[in-house]
Structures are given as C-alpha cells and as structure tokens.
Amino acid sequence: FSRMGAPASLLIPGSEVTCTTKLGEGAFGIVRQGQWKDKAVAVKQVKGTDKEAMRQLLDEGEKLIKLPPHDNLVTFYGVCDTPPSIVLQFCNGGSLLDRLYGPRALHSAPLTKAEQCSISLAVARGIQHLHKARIVHRDI
Known part of the structure; x- marks a missing residue:
C-alpha cells in the first residue's frame, strides 16, 4: 500500500x-490527453484536492482495477496521486x-438509424458491464 492507502498495483507515479x-x-x-509509457492515455484529473476527492479517486480506482475488460469500455490503467x-x-x-x-456534427453527415442503434447498443452493453460489477458511472 502507498501513502494514499491504495494497493501498489493501482498506482502510477505522476512523474511517468x-x-x-x-x-x-x-x-x-478535467480530462486531458497524455502519454504513459508508450501509450496514448486520457487522464481524468480530480477537481478537488481534499481528502474526500482523494477517497473518491481511490474508491473508483479500486473498483475499476478489478473490472474484467469489455469491448465497450476503455481500459483502466491506474491512478496518480500527483495530480490526483x-x-x-x-x-x-x-x-x-x-x-x-459539437462542431464535428456540423461538418459530418447525420448518423443513420443503423449507426444510432449500434451506438446505443454499445453504450448499453458497456453500462450493463459496469452495473454487473456494481459500478455506477455518474457522468453519462
């Protein structure tokens, strides 16, 4: 366990x-694009830096690290403490x-009914996978 109280397998040093x-x-x-090892990553930085924000971060990380992979969910790599x-x-x-x-919608053809159904089904499958693991997304 680290100084954050998380299993070491969950932690990614902020310097990496x-x-x-x-x-x-x-x-x-805030979500930022980033780099970790040789991977392009998305980094979700916690808004608060208080103990409650850190606890939420660790709670989410501890659930996600146990979650089996799924085609309709992004891969979770770990948590950083600096910045949280x-x-x-x-x-x-x-x-x-x-x-x-958004701006892309103005310059793209509208989604077909088949694309709409495919996207809806993929989202539902991903959310179902989370719910089976007793994880609530909170920001859909």
Missing part, C-alpha cells in the same frame, strides 16, 4: 505521465457528445 491537450470536463474533473487523477485508454476521434452536437 505527461499531460497535454485538455479534452473536456465532467462532473468528476485516473489514467485510462485514450480513444481517438473525440466524444460522442461532440459527434452529435
């Missing part, structure tokens, strides 16, 4: 992660929200 572009912001915190963050697989192409309502 390089953050670059801000990708977005959600209820949990979660390190996840980076998915190229932006968010679904951007595709539906």
